[in-house]
Amino acid sequence: MIKLEPAAMTKAIARAKAVRPRVRVISADARTYSVTGSKGDAYTVRFAVSNGLKLAECDCRAGKAGMMCFHVVAAAQVNVMTQSMRKQGASAPVAPLAPRIVRRIERGHNGAKIVAVYCDGWAI
Numbered sequence: 001m002i003k004l005e006p007a008a009m010t011k012a013i014a015r016a017k018a019v020r021p022r023v024r025v026i027s028a029d030a031r032t033y034s035v036t037g038s039k040g041d042a043y044t045v046r047f048a049v050s051n052g053l054k055l056a057e058c059d060c061r062a063g064k065a066g067m068m069c070f071h072v073v074a075a076a077q078v079n080v081m082t083q084s085m086r087k088q089g090a091s092a093p094v095a096p097l098a099p100r101i102v103r104r105i106e107r108g109h110n111g112a113k114i115v116a117v118y119c120d121g122w123a124i
């Protein structure tokens with residue numbers, strides 16, 4: 001597992017900004033995300049909290065070696081959003097079974113703008 005420490009994340013954050021990996025939610029409950037890197041390769045990132053420590057794991061080479069990688073950084077940003085949306089959703093009076101449709105502009109690997117449509121966090 002990789003400890004989420006700001007000092008260790010600086011380089012990975014810069015890398016994530018350059019690569020702009022695409023993050024998909026696999027399971028918001030299990031805090032599991034799929035992150036697509038610069039070459040279209042997808043890695044699975046998981047988050048956990050243990051003894052108050054925020055931990056992550058990634059199945060890329062750096063992640064397996066316990067090193068902070070940009071997949072973790074990219075997924076961490078989405079994890080924060082996803083978990084806060086879930087908190088809002090829990091207190092909102094709307095029907096919980098209604099699918100959430102989210103449209104947003106994203107950038108593809110070549111920098112081209114694409115419109116991504118998500119239904120309950122899944123790209124469709």
Ligand SMILES: [Zn+2]
Nearest residue numbers: 058060069071
């Ligand atoms: Zn990784």
